[in-house]
Amino acid sequence: MxxxxxxxxxxxxxxxxxxxxxxxxxxxxxxxxxxxxxxxxxxxxxxxxxxxxxxxxxxxxxxxxxxLWDAHLHIVQWAGARRRLDLSGAVSARAAAECARNRAAGMPPREMLIGYGYRDGLWPDQPHKDLLDALLLDRPTVLVSADLHTAWINSAGLALLGRADHPTGVLREEECLKATAQLPAVPQEVTDRWVLDACHAAAERGITGFLDFEFADNVTDWTRRAGAAAVPVRVAAAIYPEYLDAAIEAGLRTGDVLDALGGLLEAGPLKLFTDGSLNTRTAWCHDPYPGIASGRPESHGVARIAPEELQAVMRRAAAHGIEPAVHAIGDRANEVALDAFEAVRCRGRIEHAQLLTPKDVPRFGALGVTAGVQPTHAPDDRDIADRHWAGRTHRAFAYADLLAAGARLELGSDAPVAPLDPWLTIASAVTRTRDDRPSWHPEQRLPLVEALAGACRGRRxxxxxxxxxxxxxxxxxxxxxxxxxxxxxxxxxxxxxxxxxxxx
CATH class of the missing domain: 2.30.40.10 (Urease, subunit C, domain 1)
Structure with missing residues (x-):
């Protein structure tokens, strides 16, 4: 085809x-x-x-x-990941490092090696730059976790990124994002060609549109791509805070159809972060993570924005017709995000909504907040959740509870965290498993008709x-x-x- x-x-x-x-x-x-x-x-x-x-x-x-729509992805990162070293099968830090060494053997000298997709939440050993140095001393190496919240870098890579004095080479959250933003840039025309290839591959799986949360000036980037080639999908282009002023000045409002892409481009929501991720143990939770002393600042995860600041940014955006899309994974982060929606009284989304307290589930429907969820994460992260959210997993990835409480669900992949394939997303929502094991918390499975609606942007x-x-x-x-x-x-x-x- x-x-x-x-x-x-x-x-x-x-x-x-x-x-x-x-x-x-x-x-x-x-x-x-x-x-x-x-x-x-x-x-x-x-x-x-x-x-x-x-x-x-x-x-x-x-x-x-x-x-079909993918309601949450990062298209440039997915387009690049399709050409990078896949570490999703690594069962330990040493296994990941050896996989990187094997890939490096066939690469030109001094070319940076970039890998992605590892999940270290269950590894028996810990990533450290010394381990990479032992196998890849002279090869700049950057390995990015599946959740995009951790970068593991060897000494040669740290030196290129101006972080030679970093003690471990394991960078998390803001430090990770800043480091990955400094990676050697692929020429723009090459990136755009990779993105177009990824869009055609998505069309082959039935995708007709997606919400792009790439960490970039997405409206500008998609407008440029529109002038170079026919793009086979509709695109909603998310806005990040550093581009909010320009969006307001341009009069953009969430849902506005723009001229680019032959009318297939629309202005998306404003992306904001409250916390980190489960695998990185930076999702902001009410309860401490096991093995981390409760008195340490990171014991409950990481709060990436103060509640009052979140509300202020949301209020300013909403006043100009730009709806917020708030990243929230831990139950404390979701509570803070819902509090902000209640205070601001605006439409918008919470992205991920992975761990919820029972009292917060009905608030999605009551406040009209869309839950942008990624069902493939539930079977992918079941073992990590069982370890780090022990005793709470009955309220993790609680899609059936959200649906029963009147929430609007929109399904996505979070590619490259999971593959850009809507049928994997739908099947994960329906089965809550991806292997021969029984369904994980089967009470949270979605009926097929509801999963299809969530994957079609609500169209039934x-x-x-x-x-x-x-x-x-x-x-x-x-x-x-x-x-x-x-x-x-x-x-x-x-x-x-x-x-x-x-x-x-």
């Missing part, structure tokens, strides 16, 4: 009728007409041909779904007048077993009435 070269959103695309397609999961066999970028008509498959001049495509009983039906952002799959998700659901065969993808992925 391959993507087409046509630019999505072109309203001069000729009308097409999709014949004999099931209208949604478990839906009736229907014909669906697409014209001017919209769903123009829906009628029974055995009805007379109402539009004889259309191009007709017989889909032979396949299932037509609303286009295909109706006349809707944007023709659609995906055709070979198997009805309602009848798919977990294995098939994870590897769902995608037949074709359409954005604004134009094919972005079609069979060869």
């Amino acid at each position: 391959t993507a087409t070269s046509s630019r999505p959103g072109a309203l001069d695309a000729p009308p097409v009728t999709l014949r004999r397609v099931r209208l949604g999961a478990g839906g009736p066999l229907s014909n669906v007409r697409i014209a001017n970028g919209l769903v123009n008509a829906v009628y029974p498959a055995d009805a007379p041909n109402a539009h004889p001049g259309d191009r007709n495509i017989d889909l032979d009983g396949r299932t037509l779904l609303p286009g 039906l295909i109706r006349v007048g809707d944007r023709a952002d659609l995906v055709v799959v070979d198997t009805d998700p309602l009848t798919a077993d977990p294995h098939t659901l994870r590897r769902m065969p995608v037949h074709a993808t359409m954005v604004a009435g134009a094919w972005t992925h079609v069979p060869d």
Whole structure:
């Protein structure tokens, strides 16, 4: 299968009728007409041909779904990670270092080695620059954790980044972000080409749009990419605090459709952070982490912003129509984020919402706060959570509880933390496992129809007048077993009435 070269959103695309397609999961066999970028008509498959001049495509009983969205990813990091050393299988710091040594053996001299994807929360040994130095003394090496909150760097890499005196080479949170921002830049045209390749790969899996939380000036970057090539997805471009003034001056409001990408680009929310992550043990929690003395400042995780400062920034953004998207993983962080939404009384999102107290679950629905969640994290982090959140995991990744309490759920991958594949996301939400083990806290599984809605930006039906952002799959998700659901065969993808992925 391959993507087409046509630019999505072109309203001069000729009308097409999709014949004999099931209208949604478990839906009736229907014909669906697409014209001017919209769903123009829906009628029974055995009805007379109402539009004889259309191009007709017989889909032979396949299932037509609303286009899939990834509600949280970092596209440049994902595009780069697809070409970097994958350390997700490393079971120890030594194993990760040996994997890096093996990769370095085939690289040009002095080229920096960058790896990603390790989870050290369960390692029997600790990462340290001395371990990397023993195996990669002269090779600048930077290894970034799966959660993007830790960078493990050897002495040669630290020297290049102006941190030669760092005692351990393990940089966390702000220190990590600053260090990774200093990594040797890939030429802009190369990065943009990698991003475009990643977007086409996403279209092949049924993605029609995503919310990009890349740590960058995203509106500017996507406007530039729009001028170079046809992008096969819609993009909501998140705004970071350092670009807030410019966004306000430009009159941007969350949800505004911009001219770039042929009208497929929209202004996203303002990204703010309250805490760190579970694997790094910097998620801000009410209870201390095991093995860390309760009197130490980091015993309960890391608070990355004072509550009063969070409220002030949210209030200023909301006054200009820019909704906040607040990163909160620990239960204390989520409480502070919800308190801020209650004080400011604005629309917005909490990203991750991984650990919640029972009293905070109903506040999402009551305050109208969207929970942007990443279901693949639950099976990926189950063992780490069992160790570091022992006794509390019944309220971790509590998607069913949130749904029952009236919260709006939007599903994403957090790529590169997890692969950019919506079917892995959906399957993880439905099964709460990714291997042969039983479901982890199965009471928090989502029904398939709810997982699909969460992966379609809330769209549940295909109706006349809707944007023709659609995906055709070979198997009805309602009848798919977990294995098939994870590897769902995608037949074709359409954005604004134009094919972005079609069979060869």
